[in-house]
Amino acid sequence: MAAYPDAKRRYLAGLPPGETFFVTTILRDADGNFEQAFLRVDKIKDGAVTGRISSEIATVHGFHLNDICTVPEQELVDWLIAKPDGSEEGNVVGKFLESH
Secondary structure (H helix, E strand, O other): OOOHHHHHHHHHHOOOOOOEEEEEEEEEOOOOOEEEEEEEEEEEEOOEEEEEEOOOOOOOOOOOOOOEEEEEHHHEEEEEEEOOOOOEEEOHHHHHHHHO
């Protein structure tokens, strides 16, 4: 997450056309279930990220694909900028997990 402040700055300044900013967080429900999920970022303000859930949700209750969700920035696990050519920047945790 060391590079998150720079990615956030770039998002707030306006990403190039076709690029999309995602963050990864852990969703938790009232039953104590938790699940990692991507949010497609719509807004970052006052220490919180608001976006739409961009992951199929299987474990936590009360969350669904495309729901609007707001999470504190300190609860972010990772970030990702998706490029129009299919490449991505960031996603350090995801790339690590895929390699093992």
